[in-house]
Amino acid sequence: MRHYDCKYYLAIDAFKGICKRDKSDILADDASCEYFEKAEKCIHCAHFKLVSDEMGTCMDKHEAYPQMNANTCSDFTWN
Amino acid sequence: MTTVNNFLTCKATNYYGKAPKDNVLAREIDKKPTPRVEKIRERYFDAKSSASMQFPYWYTRRWNELEGEVAMVRRAEALKSGFEHLSPAIFPGELLVMQKAEYLRGSYPMPWLSESFFLAKEDEIYKEALEAGKVSSDEVTTMGQGGGNVTKSAGNIVSIAGKFGMRKEEIPALIATSKRWHNKSVDDVGHKYEQMVPGYDTKEEIMRAVICMFDSGYTLPQGREVMNYYYPLQYGINGIIDICKSKLSDSAGFPEMDRIYFFKAVETTLYGIQTWIKNYAKEAHLLADLEKEEKQKAEYLEIAERLEWISENSPRDFRDALQLVWTFHVAVLNEDAISGLSPGRLGQVLYPYWKKDMDEGKIDEKQTLELLEAMRMKFTEIDVFASMGVVGGVLSGNTFNNLSIAGLDKDGNNAANDLEMLIMESAMTCDTPQPTLTMLYDEVTPEEFLLKGIETTKIGTGYPAWVNNRVAMEFVMQNFKKEGMDLEEARAWAIGGCLETSAGSWMPLEFNGETHYIPGGSAPATSVGVHFISVPKILEAVLFDGLDRRTGIRVYPAHGKKLETYEEVWDTFKEYFSLTVEVLTLTNNIQHDLWGKISPSIVNSMLKPDCLETGKDISRKGSRYNRTFNVEVSGGVNLANSLASLKKNVYEEKNFTLDTLRDAIDDNFGFFTAQETGSYSLIEQVKKDKSDKWLKIHSQCIDAPKYGNDDKFVDDIFRDWQIWFSEMCEGYKSLYDEPLYPCQISVSTHAPMGAVTLATPDGRLSGTTFSDGSVSAYPGTDKNGPYALFNSATCYNHSLSQNSQLNMKIHPSVVKGRDGSKKFLEMIRAYLRKGAFHAQFNIVDSRMLKEAQEEPDNYRGLMVRVAGFTQYWVELGKQIQDEVIARTEYEEI
Numbered sequence: 001m002r003h004y005d006c007k008y009y010l011a012i013d014a015f016k017g018i019c020k021r022d023k024s025d026i027l028a029d030d031a032s033c034e035y036f037e038k039a040e041k042c043i044h045c046a047h048f049k050l051v052s053d054e055m056g057t058c059m060d061k062h063e064a065y066p067q068m069n070a071n072t073c074s075d076f077t078w079n
Numbered sequence: 080m081t082t083v084n085n086f087l088t089c090k091a092t093n094y095y096g097k098a099p100k101d102n103v104l105a106r107e108i109d110k111k112p113t114p115r116v117e118k119i120r121e122r123y124f125d126a127k128s129s130a131s132m133q134f135p136y137w138y139t140r141r142w143n144e145l146e147g148e149v150a151m152v153r154r155a156e157a158l159k160s161g162f163e164h165l166s167p168a169i170f171p172g173e174l175l176v177m178q179k180a181e182y183l184r185g186s187y188p189m190p191w192l193s194e195s196f197f198l199a200k201e202d203e204i205y206k207e208a209l210e211a212g213k214v215s216s217d218e219v220t221t222m223g224q225g226g227g228n229v230t231k232s233a234g235n236i237v238s239i240a241g242k243f244g245m246r247k248e249e250i251p252a253l254i255a256t257s258k259r260w261h262n263k264s265v266d267d268v269g270h271k272y273e274q275m276v277p278g279y280d281t282k283e284e285i286m287r288a289v290i291c292m293f294d295s296g297y298t299l300p301q302g303r304e305v306m307n308y309y310y311p312l313q314y315g316i317n318g319i320i321d322i323c324k325s326k327l328s329d330s331a332g333f334p335e336m337d338r339i340y341f342f343k344a345v346e347t348t349l350y351g352i353q354t355w356i357k358n359y360a361k362e363a364h365l366l367a368d369l370e371k372e373e374k375q376k377a378e379y380l381e382i383a384e385r386l387e388w389i390s391e392n393s394p395r396d397f398r399d400a401l402q403l404v405w406t407f408h409v410a411v412l413n414e415d416a417i418s419g420l421s422p423g424r425l426g427q428v429l430y431p432y433w434k435k436d437m438d439e440g441k442i443d444e445k446q447t448l449e450l451l452e453a454m455r456m457k458f459t460e461i462d463v464f465a466s467m468g469v470v471g472g473v474l475s476g477n478t479f480n481n482l483s484i485a486g487l488d489k490d491g492n493n494a495a496n497d498l499e500m501l502i503m504e505s506a507m508t509c510d511t512p513q514p515t516l517t518m519l520y521d522e523v524t525p526e527e528f529l530l531k532g533i534e535t536t537k538i539g540t541g542y543p544a545w546v547n548n549r550v551a552m553e554f555v556m557q558n559f560k561k562e563g564m565d566l567e568e569a570r571a572w573a574i575g576g577c578l579e580t581s582a583g584s585w586m587p588l589e590f591n592g593e594t595h596y597i598p599g600g601s602a603p604a605t606s607v608g609v610h611f612i613s614v615p616k617i618l619e620a621v622l623f624d625g626l627d628r629r630t631g632i633r634v635y636p637a638h639g640k641k642l643e644t645y646e647e648v649w650d651t652f653k654e655y656f657s658l659t660v661e662v663l664t665l666t667n668n669i670q671h672d673l674w675g676k677i678s679p680s681i682v683n684s685m686l687k688p689d690c691l692e693t694g695k696d697i698s699r700k701g702s703r704y705n706r707t708f709n710v711e712v713s714g715g716v717n718l719a720n721s722l723a724s725l726k727k728n729v730y731e732e733k734n735f736t737l738d739t740l741r742d743a744i745d746d747n748f749g750f751f752t753a754q755e756t757g758s759y760s761l762i763e764q765v766k767k768d769k770s771d772k773w774l775k776i777h778s779q780c781i782d783a784p785k786y787g788n789d790d791k792f793v794d795d796i797f798r799d800w801q802i803w804f805s806e807m808c809e810g811y812k813s814l815y816d817e818p819l820y821p822c823q824i825s826v827s828t829h830a831p832m833g834a835v836t837l838a839t840p841d842g843r844l845s846g847t848t849f850s851d852g853s854v855s856a857y858p859g860t861d862k863n864g865p866y867a868l869f870n871s872a873t874c875y876n877h878s879l880s881q882n883s884q885l886n887m888k889i890h891p892s893v894v895k896g897r898d899g900s901k902k903f904l905e906m907i908r909a910y911l912r913k914g915a916f917h918a919q920f921n922i923v924d925s926r927m928l929k930e931a932q933e934e935p936d937n938y939r940g941l942m943v944r945v946a947g948f949t950q951y952w953v954e955l956g957k958q959i960q961d962e963v964i965a966r967t968e969y970e971e972i
Contacts, residue, residue: 014129014244054251067248
């Protein structure tokens with residue numbers, strides 16, 4: 001898994017960010033560390049279904065994309 | 080090939096006075112922010128402009144769910160969903176939090192305004208969109224290659240418009256979301272209805288020839304205006320929701336029913352904004368839980384508590400007030416693509432809170448300074464997502480958050496205060512492009528305040544710009560007279576955007592047991608309407624019978640005249656210019672009407688007096704003042720110089736015929752074009768061969784009278800242009816049924832517009848930039864010193880126009896020390912006392928700029944003043960860099 005997929009990842013820009021746990025500078029696409037925890041993203045939601053590699057559906061009716069942050073979605077449910 | 084110094088007495092740089100012989104002189108004053116803010120600034124320097132899809136995804140999803148709902152309410156629900164779902168991001172050390180999107184320099188596309196740009200790049204179906212005239216400006220624009228611009232795709236990041244990085248995972252969502260807006264966006268619907276305007280084909284050719292730079296209705300429909308923070312400060316968010324509920328029950332079922340949709344929309348959007356703020360509060364709690372360091376933990380908890388408070392209530396103190404005004408500033412930015420959303424006279428708005436805290440010992444000057452530095456970083460982090468032609472060609476990546484200082488209070492007394500002194504200090508200690516500052520100079524402004532302004536200007540970042548308070552008040556009184564503007568209200572004006580004089584109002588803020596009349600904007604976006612007409616390019620069309628000579632496109636109907644007299648040239652220019660304004664006014668009116676129908680402003684409308692009183696949004700004349708559509712031009716000085724050359728060389732002295740001049744222009748006076756050499760410098764251009772075929776004619780063009788030398792021959796032509804331009808604008812009506820008025824700022828348009836313009840009769844070569852601003856001399860042609868330039872610049876009444884713009888470059892040695900400061904202030908004062916509106920300065924050794932162009936990595940923090948804005952050198956396109964280097968540098972004043 002990548003830092004980009006971790007709940008402790010704080011993005012500075014599209015390339016890089018900061019670890020919320022230890023404030024270290026990290027690259028989004030580098031491999032994550034032992035403290036990795038999955039971020040709430042659509043791909044991990046029970047309401048999400050992948051339709052292609054890039055896009056899926058939410059609740060069977062809305063287009064959605066797997067890597068979108070879902071930490072503010074009130075319907076998010078871990079799958 | 081032979082390199083020739085054009086216009087010059089000194090290689091590589093234009094000087095008035097003697098060229099400096101010593102080493103490159105650094106700027107006199109070099110201050111630093113606090114260590115905390117310095118870290119934030121370093122993080123900013125390392126951050127790339129990044130775009131994301133979260134807001135547009137949720138906005139579009141909710142919009143689609145509400146098919147059939149009233150457009151205003153549907154829009155509010157979409158905005159609410161966007162706000163509610165934005166991921167919060169709080170960065171270590173921040174004192175002021177919240178930003179547009181989750182990234183530090185975050186922004187996002189708004190396909191409801193325009194989606195064809197994204198689709199044209201990614202989807203074959205929409206590639207035909209590239210054929211439209213509107214993208215021509217993209218093709219002649221250069222984007223800065225350094226700093227935070229993502230100029231190339233790399234790894235999992237896709238570069239969009241040469242500026243923004245977007246993660247590859249989000250591109251399919253960008254395309255899918257954009258497709259949802261195909262034939263529904265303001266751009267697409269507007270395009271359909273624009274075609275009903277007589278002369279629409281001419282409009283398309285005008286855009287394709289880059290005689291006009293861009294359509295404002297779907298690119299930057301808001302901005303160039305002054306924020307008004309009164310309602311949230313006075314009532315808090317819950318208080319405004321209560322007002323809406325009360326107004327709703329008073330309006331439902333009564334005539335003018337649109338009011339209920341507006342009040343409902345405001346209420347709905349505010350719920351979204353409350354959730355957005357509370358999500359940040361939750362994030363602050365999360366960070367506090369993770370934090371081991373006690374001081375930082377306490378700061379996170381303080382941030383959380385403050386956010387929870389302001390999500391519902393009016394502010395208790397200065398820190399609350401600062402966070403609340405910042406939150407609403409971002410909220411407005413998030414509802415539209417906006418440049419030039421100015422905080423206005425923020426130091427006067429916040430003064431009651433700050434004064435109370437100071438009196439009670441809750442804050443000291445040191446703490447205030449750090450907060451203001453932190454505020455500067457937040458403003459600097461703002462990005463606006465638009466096409467390359469707009470972001471690069473017009474804005475140079477800048478967002479124009481102009482903070483005005485000084486001026487007069489409601490009763491006509493000096494308004495400058497101690498908090499504004501600290502705002503200036505913070506602009507020195509934390510020298511960043513935003514917010515830029517403007518000094519509303521008035522004869523009653525205290526000398527020490529003005530000298531503080533001089534000290535700030537001397538740091539070399541170009542701010543504060545200096546504007547004449549009384550000239551602006553005269554403009555505001557004239558422009559808004561019909562809508563009831565009086566002397567008292569005129570005193571509330573401020574600069575919106577880079578240099579747009581904007582109407583304001585005094586609002587009665589009740590705080591600490593007193594009523595404080597605070598200034599704030601009370602008009603919608605200015606600089607909408609006819610956006611940037613290239614006047615030298617229109618003169619080119621006159622000389623070539625209505626053709627765009629570069630592309631061969633017929634732009635205007637052939638005039639078929641022999642142009643046997645100077646008057647015939649001038650009259651034909653006026654005909655073509657008028658035709659341009661007419662067709663662009665009509666098409667832009669349609670765009671803005673549709674913007675108001677499809678994508679109306681809700682947050683900004685709520686803030687602007689008197690929308691919340693009347694129940695009308697700003698697109699339906701809900702604002703107190705509505706004469707806000709203008710005609711913007713670029714290249715006026717080149718026009719005057721060219722007309723002077725034609726008059727003298729062709730018609731009076733008959734040095735050569737017009738046909739010969741056309742041939743010389745066609746051959747670029749024997750030089751390579753700027754595009755061919757890759758240099759846009761006005762100084763060094765390259766001859767094609769050793770032939771001297773056009774040497775004499777070129778010399779005669781160059782030697783013709785030039786604006787900026789107190790020369791009556793050319794200054795009379797310049798004045799005639801100014802007066803005619805001001806009067807002709809009155810003949811066209813905006814969407815709001817108000818006459819248009821002139822606006823004269825170049826921003827960055829003098830570069831791409833120059834890039835597509837052939838050589839001009841004044842001797843300027845093909846592809847090089849025009850003169851910047853509106854009353855700046857063409858580089859190297861102002862040979863008689865600053866006071867001669869001032870006489871030329873004030874040959875007409877500046878209050879006829881929304882602005883005038885004068886840029887000057889001064890060597891740091893000239894204004895060194897306290898005596899230099901006083902001399903500098905006297906020079907500015909002399910200019911403003913002549914009736915001038917504006918002057919701004921680059922205090923810099925031009926050789927430093929040359930070095931920075933060659934070694935950009937050594938100059939990440941170097942900033943320059945372009946035309947109404949300050950920008951990091953490395954984030955400017957080469958066209959503008961070359962132009963700033965070429966400006967005349969004053970070694971004597």
